[in-house]
Amino acid sequence: MFRQIFQYVNYSFKRKMIVVFSTVFALLLIFTFWILYLVVSWEFTDRIINDMQMILDTARDNIDYYFNDMKAPLVTIGRSPTVADLVSMKEEETVFSERLSKERELTDLMNNFNSFKTYMGDLIVLGENGYMKNLISGLNTDFVLSSKEWAIECHDFSERGIHYFMPHEVDYYKRNPYPSAVSAIFPIYKGHVAEGYIMCDISAQRIDAILDNFDFADGTKVYLMDQNGQKIYLHGESTMDNTLSAYMTETISCGAKGSFQGGDELITYTTLQSNGWKIISISPYSQILSSVRPMLQICMIAVMVSLILSVIVSVALVRYIEKPLDQLVSRIGQVESNDFRPVFEKGQQYHEVAVIRNRFEQMVSSMNELINKNYLLELRRKEMEYDNLSNQINPHFLYNVLQLIQTEAILAENEQIEEIVVSLSYLMRYALDNRDKLVRLRQEYEYTKYFLELYHKRYEKMFIYRINIQEELMEKTVLKFILQPLVENCIKHGFRDKKAGGLIEITAQEIEDVVHITVYDNGCGMSHGKLQDIRTHMEQPAVGSSVGLANTNQRIKLQYGEGYGLMIHSEEGKFTRITCTFPSEDWGK
Template sequence: MKIKRIIWKWFSGMTFKSKLLTVFIPLIVVSLSILGVVSSEIFSRSLINRSVNDVIDQSSLIINKLDSITKNMEICSNMLVTDVNRLYDNFPIERTAVEENQFRLTMQSRLAIDLSLFAETDAAVFIDSNGKIYTSYPARNDESEAIRSGVPEELLKQGNYGSAYWFPMQKRNYMTPNPDVPVLTLGKVVININTGERYGTLFLIIKEPTLSASLVSGNNINQKNYFLVDERRIIVASPDKEQVLTPITNPTELALLKSTSEQTETATRNTDGKRLITVTDYPGMQWKLLNVADLDVLTKDVGKNTKLTILIGFTCLLLSLLGAHFLSKVVLNPLQDLTKRMRRVMDGNLYVEAPVHTNDEIGLISRVFNSMIKQIQELLQNKEKEQKRKREYELALITSQVKPHFLYNTLDTIYILNDMDRNQEARDTTKALADFYRVVLSKGRELIILDQEIKMTTDYLSIMQMRYPDVFQYEIRIPQELRNTPIPKLSLQPLVENAIYHGLKTKGERGLIVISAVKEKAKIILRVEDDGVGMSEEQLKEACCFQEEDKVVKSIGVYSVQERIKLYFGAKYGLTIFSEEGKGTRVDITVPGGKTGGKADVPDYDRGR
């Protein structure tokens, strides 16, 4: 703690310029160092990710090329099977020497012609059921080795004569025009299309260079690192001829091949930060396409990026020194001026204004300070107006609570009921009148719970129904869980009164008033509906004029309900009126939902206690 006090005393005694230099120079040095390390790492990762994406895209192209080659060979084999059938149709099975010589020449010619249509296929060999061998090329070696090798028997063991069978890549001195070049062989059994009689076996040969040529792309800097591996983990195609037909020996490559043997997605692995190995599945041949990239080659530009970052860092450090000197003059004077005006506000003077000299952050602070002072002044003025309005609403509420004409008419109704010996109805009316005014007066409190508001409104409806038995009937549909909702007193009664006098009394027949409540998300909607005469569009606009400022209010009661709800709950709550002429009117009161399941935040007296 002592060291901390010493450092703080030393720092607080500095000039503003020295503080800037002391704080920002270490920050800039540390930040630039972190920036250099992070940018190098990000740049390196970006290069690696881009290389991986390039390899994946290039691998997809290579796979498509290989797929095109294999499919073309299968198409070629189907064409040759058809041509062999036609050739057998033109020659007898048992042929003379002359016929056999002509048959051989025709077969060689037909094989050569069909192969000319498919550049990928290098040679074709047909071995009939008698062991005679026919080639598309001039035979240079003893082709009978093909019989002794068991290749035709291996093809026949596959059983399915309609499908092609691929033999592994191998180097041999038979069934190939060049014994020094490894070849990939496609075999297919040739049968009589009509009778099913087996004519022999057909073999199509593709040289390894044809496959490795598809692994080379001019826009790929690592083009020589692509190679194909079969299910035996043997390289079957590679631009590096010394790799062909050699097994994979690298442990990392073997492990990656093993882990992806059952996968079809492309997999990538970084080996000790030196090599990036990518494996892509080629399901058509059960092969894997491997790419091995040297990370040193991929990230060779990272060093240049680091040097550039260091150079920029020293430049920024120099500029920061110059900037600190400049800021000490530009920033300090406006701050001191603003501080003086803040002290005046602290002393209680709200009628100050800070000068705005610039459009930078200091200028923004000054504008915000001026705006804040102006808002405080406006809030004080609005508070005074709001208090005045609240007193006016309370006075209007007290005036509406008395309702002399309602009291006189109700007492007159009680007198008539007694005179008619309807004593029970007179007692009920008297009790309803007393309960009504008990809640209305309620010690001057404004907020009560919905249950008390409903009871008061029910008492009012009971009295009015006694006076106008043929005008209306009513229904109360308030769920129990909503009855503890806080609501301003006398929110429903003015709406019910309007429904009786303006909606149902002039209808000419008995109507219905329905009071209900529903909860929608965080709000509760109270509804007063009647099926009275309704309102025209013009009348509805006049009734809703309380929603607009500077409009003459037509209904003091409705306006009072609207303003008191907004006063206690906020501007987003209040009344909404819906009406259709000849069908009726509905008024929705929207209040906050709050805790509807338990007790609301309302005094006990307002709960009827």
């Protein structure tokens, strides 16, 4: 299926250009709209987070107002000497008139605060001596604060300062004035001993009313958490709630305010300055992103419309571009019909197409001229003459120059230069003599010896060489240049990391009418994998005219048959041994 689609698309320039242009344009549109959607979503989410944070900060300020305002009656009454006397008096030691006077003073003080702070549910003064006083009638006479679970769980009333308690059940009245309350308690000291405490209640419904005034997103839950993260109150419920995970509680406890993502929910929080409690809102992300979904739908519709428009524009553009190309194809058809008359059209729409058309017409004109003048045959003949001349190499000039250098070396009594020139002269004569492809082994021996001698003079300390060929083998016929690639392989590859101590050893022997010439070096050797690669490469046809192991192996096989050739043995870090085999019978020259 995919192959058929590929063939259909690549059938013509027109189809391919339409598909490519439309695809690229569609991808750009999708990428652009997707980035736009992400940016809008991010900005919208960020705005919601900021709005939620602002709502919580406003709610915090309103709740803080009540908690801070509660401090005045608590501290004033709690530090009053009269109140301290009342909660510390022993009943048997009390003068009735004095006690009555102090109670009137306390009553006036409590009524004054109650008249200005209407939000207070009740003010209760409790003494360790059993003294009890409050504003609302119906308080249970056996009410003991320390017996309440919500009061003793986290606080020690002997500690100075105001203690705040999360919304709790109001069960210490004969007839409860409100179902739940937030309490603030201030210890009353006589000297350095806590003799009692004053408690101020605010109806939890008043706190709920503050939070109800704000427009939270649908599905949002609002919590109150104490400064220790122990008590968690869900807004609108009358009981404690434990739905916050340990991760959320720990994260919220570490900061004054902020927001973070917890699973599929957005958590925003702030801290009351009065008592360190946290106001927490948890909103589902799906609800937050619901307002962005229409934007995604609009983007998808825009992409589809743009894609359709891109296809229409592509078709029109391709037709506009294709017109001069169709004219060029028509002109090529005329040339195929042997119509070589030049036709130069003017006013081409595109420079590139005009250049192609003009060059094509020039080519047609040239072809017509060459055919008419029969120039092609003449050109072919001259090229052949040029090739013959360029292939003729006359080495006499080089030989004369080398002979001149040798003469100068003899006159200067420089034996080393003379030896180098003699070696080089032999190498050049041997290499430039193309008359025979088969030579005597003695000639190969001489050529290889001079070749090694030149390398040895250049790298005197790198290696030494030994050649051990039996005299009776010297007259055997062998392919020309059969040893030089093997020796050169030792120097270039075997000794590439060697500065001294190298050894090249050439030996030859005849075994069962087969001549074995072995070239050994104690160089770096090669790994098993590398050796297998070279063996595989040698069995493949040699590329070009280069003389190497693969070429040498192929030459031997072509000359003598598949039973002969090169064999390589090597061990990494130790040696490489290349053995060349060919029949010992005299094949003639």
